Amino acid sequence: MMIGIKEKCIGNPYEQHRSVWVEEDFPGFFMVRKALFNDYLGRKHGSFVLSRRDPRGVARRLFSEGTDEFQSEIGVSMDRLTQYVDLDSLHDIVERTRAISEELESIKNSRSYQAMVQFRRSPIGHVAAKTLRYVDQGAEKIKGLSKIRQGIAGLAYQYVPRMNARLLEQMYHLPHGFVRLRLIGKNPHSQGAEAWILAVRNNHGFLSAGQIRLYGSWTVREGSGMKGMPALVASEYGWADIPAEHGAHLVLLRHPWSGIVELQFGNVRRRFDLYDSQAHDIIIDLTRLEQKQSLPAVRPVPLPDTVRCWLETTDFSQGVVTVVNPEWRGIYSSTKNLFDTILELPDHLDEASGLQYAWLLAETRCQVVVIQGFPMTYYHLVTALRRIAPNMRIAVIWHGTFLQAMEDYAWQSFRQVERLCREGAIWKLGFVKARMAEIMAKRGIRTGFVQNMVREVPDKPSEPLPGGPHIGVWLLYAGWLKNPFASIAAVSALPGATLHMSAASDRVREFAEFMNIRSNIHFQPIDQGLMRHYLAQMHLNLYVTLSECAPMLPLESLSVGSPCLFGPTTYYFDDHDYLRERLVVPQPDDAGMIAAYMQRALEERDEIIAAYARYAPDYNRRARATLAEFLEFDGCDSAKNT
Numbered sequence: 001m002m003i004g005i006k007e008k009c010i011g012n013p014y015e016q017h018r019s020v021w022v023e024e025d026f027p028g029f030f031m032v033r034k035a036l037f038n039d040y041l042g043r044k045h046g047s048f049v050l051s052r053r054d055p056r057g058v059a060r061r062l063f064s065e066g067t068d069e070f071q072s073e074i075g076v077s078m079d080r081l082t083q084y085v086d087l088d089s090l091h092d093i094v095e096r097t098r099a100i101s102e103e104l105e106s107i108k109n110s111r112s113y114q115a116m117v118q119f120r121r122s123p124i125g126h127v128a129a130k131t132l133r134y135v136d137q138g139a140e141k142i143k144g145l146s147k148i149r150q151g152i153a154g155l156a157y158q159y160v161p162r163m164n165a166r167l168l169e170q171m172y173h174l175p176h177g178f179v180r181l182r183l184i185g186k187n188p189h190s191q192g193a194e195a196w197i198l199a200v201r202n203n204h205g206f207l208s209a210g211q212i213r214l215y216g217s218w219t220v221r222e223g224s225g226m227k228g229m230p231a232l233v234a235s236e237y238g239w240a241d242i243p244a245e246h247g248a249h250l251v252l253l254r255h256p257w258s259g260i261v262e263l264q265f266g267n268v269r270r271r272f273d274l275y276d277s278q279a280h281d282i283i284i285d286l287t288r289l290e291q292k293q294s295l296p297a298v299r300p301v302p303l304p305d306t307v308r309c310w311l312e313t314t315d316f317s318q319g320v321v322t323v324v325n326p327e328w329r330g331i332y333s334s335t336k337n338l339f340d341t342i343l344e345l346p347d348h349l350d351e352a353s354g355l356q357y358a359w360l361l362a363e364t365r366c367q368v369v370v371i372q373g374f375p376m377t378y379y380h381l382v383t384a385l386r387r388i389a390p391n392m393r394i395a396v397i398w399h400g401t402f403l404q405a406m407e408d409y410a411w412q413s414f415r416q417v418e419r420l421c422r423e424g425a426i427w428k429l430g431f432v433k434a435r436m437a438e439i440m441a442k443r444g445i446r447t448g449f450v451q452n453m454v455r456e457v458p459d460k461p462s463e464p465l466p467g468g469p470h471i472g473v474w475l476l477y478a479g480w481l482k483n484p485f486a487s488i489a490a491v492s493a494l495p496g497a498t499l500h501m502s503a504a505s506d507r508v509r510e511f512a513e514f515m516n517i518r519s520n521i522h523f524q525p526i527d528q529g530l531m532r533h534y535l536a537q538m539h540l541n542l543y544v545t546l547s548e549c550a551p552m553l554p555l556e557s558l559s560v561g562s563p564c565l566f567g568p569t570t571y572y573f574d575d576h577d578y579l580r581e582r583l584v585v586p587q588p589d590d591a592g593m594i595a596a597y598m599q600r601a602l603e604e605r606d607e608i609i610a611a612y613a614r615y616a617p618d619y620n621r622r623a624r625a626t627l628a629e630f631l632e633f634d635g636c637d638s639a640k641n642t
Helices: 006-010 013-019 058-062 078-084 087-109 111-121 123-137 144-159 162-171 305-313 329-338 351-364 376-388 402-406 408-423 434-442 484-492 506-514 528-536 553-559 577-583 591-603 605-631
Strands: 031-038 044-050 069-072 178-185 195-202 213-221 231-243 249-254 260-265 268-273 280-285 290-292 320-324 342-344 368-372 393-398 428-431 447-449 470-473 498-501 518-521 540-543 564-566
Touching: 178 195, 305 351, 320 329, 320 351, 329 368, 329 528, 329 605, 342 351, 351 376, 368 376, 376 393, 376 408, 393 408, 393 605, 402 408, 408 428, 428 434, 434 447, 447 605, 470 484, 484 498, 484 506, 484 540, 484 591, 498 506, 506 518, 528 553, 540 553, 540 591, 553 564, 553 605, 564 577, 564 591, 577 591, 577 605, 591 605
Parallel strands: 320 342, 320 368, 368 393, 393 428, 428 447, 470 498, 470 540, 498 518, 540 564
Antiparallel strands: 031 044, 031 069, 178 231, 178 260, 195 231, 195 249, 213 231, 249 280, 260 268, 280 290
């Protein structure tokens, strides 16, 4: 077995994920035995034995049954067992299958099961079934029932023979308005028996993976579906119930590893052999179970009146419009300070609304559309703009760091942006972290560096709340990268201090009580419209985080006349020795150092604000210059003069 180079060796582009293995990947590769362990942090790791022909007793001698989890299983289909499994292993499987079959038969003969069947056939039972269908449709928000259901089906498919698995499937009645897709076998020429669902789309747009009910051996392949969406893959027995309403069409992959699927809608069944020597996709009309040449057109979505009003009342003479998700507060603040012409779009676009907003932007006749961050559904906006306004340049300003690759959404978004840059759909990629722009430029991406700024400049220090000192720690969430515990510990070293904090978790509150701190803690983030008010009420604000690109809160705090300490992970005040020495904590995880910087900043509060007031106007001019250079507008300021 070769890990990580499988694609190169056998030419299967759909197996790149094998460079990273998870427990669910092994059952399909002749798994004889596995043992799972916990490390000192409770994390899972394990050992797996994969063998077509297990020498008698070898697997049993590899692991002790004293481990915390111990399991023996053969991950091959029943019709291949006699060829690859020794008699002892086959006997174990037969005994396990017999026991499960007897248990199922016992359950079916029980009074409770028979009562359940009668209840399900009664009028009340039909109402209950409709309620469960409604719950399943909200699987992305209410996952409990569907997860239990899928877990039972998955275990049954793993341990029960094909005949009994088919019986289990019959217990799950096909819901009204759904098409059932079953993986039932393979073409003799195929190298596998996979079923890849690349997309499902109806008149309203693409369906999310959570709207499809999956049972059996399904996995999610991020970014492998149609237009960069997730793909759903079954490699053994399993079925999927797919909503077929509103003109739904199903996109399936045909390739050398594909199997045969059967689709059922009502009483109509049809089989599709997905094997092909060359990879391509096919489109199936789910209401007719017929193959089609293309996806149907999406119905246009009317734009809100407020958006039309925006088009009629906005001055587009600067030649640039920026698009931002208003729910991303830090990025939204950065956008409001850098740009005048802003279109606010939440992260819920589909193909229809993306096309409508693209037409709207085309009507502005602007030269450049700048997307802030990259909400994943903005993909529909970019692809529509390339089609209807090919001469309009599309730029993206990325407000994250490389460290955020550990976060699924940020990583998938960044990959999508990079792919669109290489395809030419995105003209230029900007960063608010200078070294990121340099690194990505070396990878052949057209990049630029844009400095964040806050337009307002303080004329004097703010007047904080009486008493104190009052120290603010303002977060949107209390993750470890935000470093709340070191900041709280530092506040505890300041005599008479009162801690003011937002978005605090139970652990944060418990820690503040443990450190014996007088506190005023909010469990929710502060409303953005009130943020400047809260910042100004503090003697000092803290934003000493472990990772940042170019945070807005320190600049916002200074702009209202209240000093703010922050970590050493940004370029702020690299060119001003006094401000950097007073505000940038070089060791953000050192609570004692934070406390010492706090004491000095409180003593020099007036001097710090005066120094920033002298520094800010020139800094803001340079920030606007970086934006003009990024947009390649000669002599054109995209932001207002301050």
